[in-house]
Amino acid sequence: QVQLVESGGGLVQAGGSLRLSCATSASIFRIFTLGWYRQAPGKQRELVAAITNGGKTTHADSVKGRFTISRDIAKSAVYLQMDSLKPEDTAVYYCNANRGAVNHWGQGTQVTVSS
Secondary structure (H helix, E strand, C coil), rough: CCCCEEECEEEEEEECCCEEECCCCCCHHHHHHEEEEEECEEEEEEEEECCCCCCCEEHCCCCCCCCEEEEHHHHHHEEEEEEEHHEEECCCEEEEEEEECEECCCCCEEEECCC
16 A cells, blocks of 8 residues: 655744655655645645656746755655745645556645734
8 A cells, every 4th residue: 555644734824934744665756756736625636746756846836936846765755845835825735646547645734824
C-alpha cells in the first residue's frame, strides 16, 4: 500500500510562512510525479505545485512567486515552502503521487491563514 505521510500544516497570520512535508517510499519517489493539491470548503480540489521524478517543477499561477516545491532524494520526501501566505490560501493540503491514471493521496493537512 502506497503511503504518503504529510506534516507541517497549522495556523498562521497573513504574510507568514509554513513548510509542508510529504514522505513516501523510495520506489514511489523514483517513478511518480509528486505534488500538492488543496481543497477549500465548497471548492474543488486544485493543483498547487508538482515535481516530476526528473525534477521538473510546476506551480499554479495563484502561488507563483510565493510557494516553492522541492524534494530531498535521500529522504524520498517532497516539500512545499509557502511564503507570503494569504487568507485565500486556507485549505486542506494533500500530497499526491501520480503516474498516468494512477493517483495516490495523503490524508491531508489543514492550513489556516488568519487576516
